[in-house]
Amino acid sequence: MLISLVNFEINLHFAANLISFPALPLDNTIENVFSSIYETTTGLIGEGQAAVPYLESWQGSINDISLKDGYWVKQSEADILEVTGLPTDSDVIFDLHYGANLISYPFLGSALLEETLPVEVYDNVTGIIGEGVAATILPNGDWAGSLDFLQGT
Numbered sequence: 001m002l003i004s005l006v007n008f009e010i011n012l013h014f015a016a017n018l019i020s021f022p023a024l025p026l027d028n029t030i031e032n033v034f035s036s037i038y039e040t041t042t043g044l045i046g047e048g049q050a051a052v053p054y055l056e057s058w059q060g061s062i063n064d065i066s067l068k069d070g071y072w073v074k075q076s077e078a079d080i081l082e083v084t085g086l087p088t089d090s091d092v093i094f095d096l097h098y099g100a101n102l103i104s105y106p107f108l109g110s111a112l113l114e115e116t117l118p119v120e121v122y123d124n125v126t127g128i129i130g131e132g133v134a135a136t137i138l139p140n141g142d143w144a145g146s147l148d149f150l151q152g153t
Contacts, residue, residue, distance in 0.1 A: 003086060008108065010081040010153045012037065017073045018131035020104030022152040023085035024067055030058045033065045033083065040079040045072040047102035067106040068094060096124070110151040113143050 006023040025032060030051055034041060043052045044062055046069050051060030065071070067088050073081075088106040096103070105116075113135060117125065127136040128147055135145035 005084055006087045006108065007082075007084045008153065010083070012040075012073060012075045012079050012081060014075055014077055016131075017075060018070060019073055019081070019153055020070050020106055021065065021067055021083065021085075021088075022106050022108045023083065023087045024065060025083070025085040028065045028085075030062050030065060034058075034081070036082045037073075037075075037079045040075055040077050041073060042076050043074040045074070046070070047100075066104075068092065068104055070102045070104045105150040105152055108152045110149045112149045113147070116150050 008022065010017075010019050012019075021033075030044065034044070038053055041053055043050060044058075044060075046062055049061040051058045051062040053059075087108070090107075092106055094101075094103050113128070119141065122137055122141055125137055127134060127145070128150075130147050130150075133145070133147040135143045135147035138144055
């Protein structure tokens, strides 16, 4: 089976942007993935890890970019992150721990919360926070808040 490469752009605004990747190149190093916005990025924050551009290279604990992880990208000005890579396998499984998890929605497009998260996990999830939006699960299994759907990138 032949898998096609996916091209996409992530529009970044000044300040902090919460992003994820629906596809990544085989060379998924921070240097390669963020090369198109190196000059305008002031930092990258993941769950329990971070990196900053310094003296023409990245310094910190993030070496490789993952399809399963979410990232806060701090920008000194608006820019566009251009990526070409292999798409996410549709059978992604996340290993979540107790407390907050900074994970991705690693698909192109969007889907309603109810269509994305299986009902079986509702007892273990208290809410989802995105960039400027959030949702919490009510005791009856309904979602409430300003976050209705998950969106790639």
